[in-house]
Amino acid sequence: xxxxxxxxxxxxxxxxxxxxxxxxxxxxxxxxxxxxxxxxxxxxxxxxxxxxxxxxxxxxxxxxxxxxxxxxxxxxxxxxxxxxxxxxxxxxxxxxxxxxxxxxxxxxxxxxxxxxxxxxxxxxxxxxxxxxxxxxxxxxxxxxxxxxxxxxxxxxxxxxxxxxxxxxxxxxxxxxxxxxxxxxxxxxxxxxxxxxxxxxxxxxxxxxxxxxxxxxxxxxxxxxxxxxxxxxxxxxxxxxxxxxxxxxxxxxxxxxxxxxxxxxxxxxxx
Amino acid sequence: xxxxxxxxxxxxxxxxxxxxxxxxxxxxxxxxxxxxxxxxxxxxxxxxxxxxxxxxxxxxxxxxxxxxxxxxxxxxxxxxxxxxxxxxxxxxxxxxxxxxxxxxxxxxxxxxxxxxxxxxxxxxxxxxxxxxxxxxxxxxxxxxxxxxxxxxxxxxxxxxxxxxxxxxxxxxxxxxxxxxxxxxxxxxxxxxxxxxxxxxxxxxxxxxxxxxxxxxxxxxxxxxxxxxxxxxxxxxxxxxxxxxxxxxxxxxxxxxxxxxxxxxxxxxxxxxxxxxxxxxxxx
Numbered sequence: 001x002x003x004x005x006x007x008x009x010x011x012x013x014x015x016x017x018x019x020x021x022x023x024x025x026x027x028x029x030x031x032x033x034x035x036x037x038x039x040x041x042x043x044x045x046x047x048x049x050x051x052x053x054x055x056x057x058x059x060x061x062x063x064x065x066x067x068x069x070x071x072x073x074x075x076x077x078x079x080x081x082x083x084x085x086x087x088x089x090x091x092x093x094x095x096x097x098x099x100x101x102x103x104x105x106x107x108x109x110x111x112x113x114x115x116x117x118x119x120x121x122x123x124x125x126x127x128x129x130x131x132x133x134x135x136x137x138x139x140x141x142x143x144x145x146x147x148x149x150x151x152x153x154x155x156x157x158x159x160x161x162x163x164x165x166x167x168x169x170x171x172x173x174x175x176x177x178x179x180x181x182x183x184x185x186x187x188x189x190x191x192x193x194x195x196x197x198x199x200x201x202x203x204x205x206x207x208x209x210x211x212x213x214x215x216x217x218x219x220x221x222x223x224x225x226x227x228x229x230x231x232x233x234x235x236x237x238x239x240x241x242x243x244x245x246x247x248x249x250x251x252x253x254x255x256x257x258x259x260x261x262x263x264x265x266x267x268x269x270x
Numbered sequence: 271x272x273x274x275x276x277x278x279x280x281x282x283x284x285x286x287x288x289x290x291x292x293x294x295x296x297x298x299x300x301x302x303x304x305x306x307x308x309x310x311x312x313x314x315x316x317x318x319x320x321x322x323x324x325x326x327x328x329x330x331x332x333x334x335x336x337x338x339x340x341x342x343x344x345x346x347x348x349x350x351x352x353x354x355x356x357x358x359x360x361x362x363x364x365x366x367x368x369x370x371x372x373x374x375x376x377x378x379x380x381x382x383x384x385x386x387x388x389x390x391x392x393x394x395x396x397x398x399x400x401x402x403x404x405x406x407x408x409x410x411x412x413x414x415x416x417x418x419x420x421x422x423x424x425x426x427x428x429x430x431x432x433x434x435x436x437x438x439x440x441x442x443x444x445x446x447x448x449x450x451x452x453x454x455x456x457x458x459x460x461x462x463x464x465x466x467x468x469x470x471x472x473x474x475x476x477x478x479x480x481x482x483x484x485x486x487x488x489x490x491x492x493x494x495x496x497x498x499x500x501x502x503x504x505x506x507x508x509x510x511x512x513x514x515x516x517x518x519x520x521x522x523x524x525x526x527x528x529x530x531x532x533x534x535x536x537x538x539x540x541x542x543x544x545x546x547x548x549x550x551x552x553x
Binding site: 103129147148 | 300
């Protein structure tokens with residue numbers, strides 16, 4: 001495993017020593033090789049056939065290329081808790097979408113070994129009119145669980161979310177924190193090879209955040225789950241991650257130990 | 271240019287045999303249908319009632335209008351009407367529901383790797399629920415006109431398979447196209463209206479009988495040609511044959527109906543598969 005640095009004239013990003021010795025023989029769970037993602041941004045958004053044809057006729061259909069990710073390479077090994085940091089709009093979410101398999105990179109490859117459990121963004125996959133009970137089955141199905149699996153883990157999911165008394169209440173009456181608890185609880189009912197945590201944790205209160213972190217920690221320790229954590233909060237990354245990558249404006253600025261990466265990252269604002 | 275994920279659809283441990291993928295896809299379909307059912311019919315007695323009343327009211331209005339305007343020589347005209355409207359409504363509900371399904375599931379598609387085709391397919395299947403309820407209205411009309419159900423009704427499931435496969439084909443294509451061009455949704459309303467008039471819903475399905483009432487030969491000739499290629503023409507005739515005329519259509523008719531369905535489905539699948547990897551950029 002190499003530590004790479006592709007800084008674009010960034011004085012504070014220096015090549016740091018390998019985070020782990022290269023003879024690391026744990027399985028590679030996420031293997032991102034030279035991934036670039038290019039979006040064609042139309043100068044205006046064309047949602048209608050009429051506009052589209054008018055533009056084509058006038059030869060006004062212009063696209064601007066936008067490189068959301070530029071030659072990103074890193075590997076995450078089994079048992080890693082891997083942080084992804086960067087400012088807003090730097091390409092973190094795009095990277096996660098590629099890893100989750102919902103977005104295809106323009107070039108490069110991204111391989112994920114094993115099963116992925118994404119922590120779904122609040123509301124996605126839930127229907128606010130349905131009760132919590134119904135949503136657990138619906139959401140579980142979408143995450144690829146079988147009915148038997150949900151039946152078996154139902155109590156566990158409910159207990160972890162601490163929502164037994166509200167099971168048959170429509171989700172629209174829940175607070176956003178309660179919804180987040182259910183979402184987290186369902187996503188971590190399984191023992192995936194890779195758990196993707198995308199700022200979902202910041203919603204619940206601090207007690208629940210702590211509980212979530214403990215659950216993640218136990219997944220890491222007992223089930224050897226690999227975790228990718230995306231966050232603005234350097235504090236959370238520092239607390240949980242052992243390795244991190246810093247992506248800035250689509251370019252990889254630094255890869256290595258969390259401490260070093262975060263030190264460089266937080267000096268950005270100075 | 272590739273994102274490879276081993277075991278993409280079976281996140282719960284173990285390998286991912288294709289059987290497992292099929293099972294988990296079926297489970298998703300089941301959950302989505304049950305979701306739509308609860309959303310539409312729970313806590314609304316009228317929801318069920320409307321699905322029964324709507325075709326009856328439509329029938330009443332159309333009978334009033336058309337039996338005075340045209341005086342087609344059709345026996346049990348209200349029953350003839352309701353059979354046509356109900357079957358056309360099934361196709362219309364299925365395709366309309368499927369059309370917006372990908373856009374409506376945007377938040378999910380952006381986050382989770384799921385078989386995207388489940389969304390349009392589910393909406394098409396869900397249209398069956400409404401159809402089943404409107405059959406109650408059909409039954410009421412049959413009782414009213416003393417039309418005795420015959421053994422030929424056992425062919426109904428076969429017809430429903432044809433119509434649904436056909437609708438899923440259209441739905442897949444529409445759901446994919448509407449991601450890129452939202453105005454497909456408006457356009458489809460117009461297409462449906464034209465299609466509705468071009469299908470023998472209120473006018474005689476027997477084109478020879480129709481010719482007697484139409485004076486213009488050119489129009490008649492064009493209509494006969496169009497009806498040959500109008501799948502709904504065949505499906506509506508099939509439906510009336512088994513429901514009110516007590517005959518089961520022969521092999522030729524079945525082959526024609528099946529061919530329309532299969533070809534449309536194939537086209538729909540091709541369009542959907544060619545475009546689905548780009549959905550995420552547009553939703």
